[in-house]
Amino acid sequence: MAFEPPPRLVRALGEAHREAADPGTDTWLATLPELTRQAVQERELTVERVQVPGGRSSLVLLVRRQDGTPAVLKLVPPRSRPDSERAALAHWGGLGAARLLDDGGPSADGSLLIERLHSDVSVRSLPEAKALLEAAGTLRRLWVAPPPDHRIETVAERTGRQAEAMAASSDAEVAPLVEAALAARDELLAAPVEERLLHGTFRQSKVLAGDRMPWHAVGPDPVVGECAFDLARLVRDRVEDLIASPSGPSITRRRVKRLAESLDVEQERLRGWTLFRAVESGVRARRVGREQDAELLLEFAGWL
Numbered sequence: 502m503a504f505e506p507p508p509r510l511v512r513a514l515g516e517a518h519r520e521a522a523d524p525g526t527d528t529w530l531a532t533l534p535e536l537t538r539q540a541v542q543e544r545e546l547t548v549e550r551v552q553v554p555g556g557r558s559s560l561v562l563l564v565r566r567q568d569g570t571p572a573v574l575k576l577v578p579p580r581s582r583p584d585s586e587r588a589a590l591a592h593w594g595g596l597g598a599a600r601l602l603d604d605g606g607p608s609a610d611g612s613l614l615i616e617r618l619h620s621d622v623s624v625r626s627l628p629e630a631k632a633l634l635e636a637a638g639t640l641r642r643l644w645v646a647p648p649p650d651h652r653i654e655t656v657a658e659r660t661g662r663q664a665e666a667m668a669a670s671s672d673a674e675v676a677p678l679v680e681a682a683l684a685a686r687d688e689l690l691a692a693p694v695e696e697r698l699l700h701g702t703f704r705q706s707k708v709l710a711g712d713r714m715p716w717h718a719v720g721p722d723p724v725v726g727e728c729a730f731d732l733a734r735l736v737r738d739r740v741e742d743l744i745a746s747p748s749g750p751s752i753t754r755r756r757v758k759r760l761a762e763s764l765d766v767e768q769e770r771l772r773g774w775t776l777f778r779a780v781e782s783g784v785r786a787r788r789v790g791r792e793q794d795a796e797l798l799l800e801f802a803g804w805l
Contacts, residue, residue: 510557545567548564562574572602573614582722588723592648597641620709624705633759634763640700675783678802678803681776682777686773696726703734732771733775753805784799
């Protein structure tokens with residue numbers, strides 16, 4: 502089938518290639534039309550359209566199955582761990598997350614057939630207080646024991662790679678924040694915690710309206726570890742609004758306290774993981790040339 506991958510996906514994969522020098526990224530993008538054609542043909546799907554702007558780590562097509570049921574076909578490059586996403590969605594079984602419609606095990610092309618939700622209605626469209634409440638409720642349903650004998654990356658493994666990249670690419674301007682974030686990680690990982698299956702990239706825009714349940718999480722990059730790690734990304738949601746507000750620091754502190762209490766997470770551990778994840782994202786944004794994003798994230802991290 503002939504189509505142009507969404508510019509947002511192409512830009513994001515370009516950033517990933519510059520950061521990791523992974524030739525597989527370019528190869529996957531070049532073969533994407535053929536991979537898509539094969540995935541559509543094998544499942545006997547009818548393609549309606551490519552979803553635009555779509556995500557930063559996958560191609561999403563709106564399709565219909567043979568019986569007319571609407572669905573989403575998602576093609577994910579190997580570097581974005583499609584097998585882990587498949588395992589997590591299958592384990593959740595549609596509770597709190599979009600339902601996996603594929604039968605069987607991992608596909609060779611990294612494609613997934615998923616329940617179609619209302620992509621134009623996310624939790625982010627709600628007033629902020631209501632959005633945080635609904636997002637937190639969705640997140641609680643996802644925090645279950647991981648699948649037995651899973652091969653999903655752990656928080657220690659993922660943040661270990663991130664910590665190495667942070668230490669290698671930071672400059673004098675952000676060195677104090679990087680040191681604080683790395684120290685927070687070391688302290689957090691030193692204490693034993695109850696491990697759960699986590700979404701990995703959870704935020705308000707990742708929670709979409711559906712028909713089966715009011716809200717469903719989508720687009721996980723699953724990881725196994727403590728719940729505070731997953732909740733940390735939600736703390737900085739709408740970071741641009743926080744930075745623009747003269748009360749941003751106090752709002753952030755109240756948000757940490759409110760989210761920690763509502764989900765039975767230790768407040769200081771949530772603060773620590775929020776610091777680490779904000780600094781890591783800020784340093785990575787700077788590394789790939791997204792200076793405006795980097796400034797917002799690093800200023801936010803400074804409040805913690």
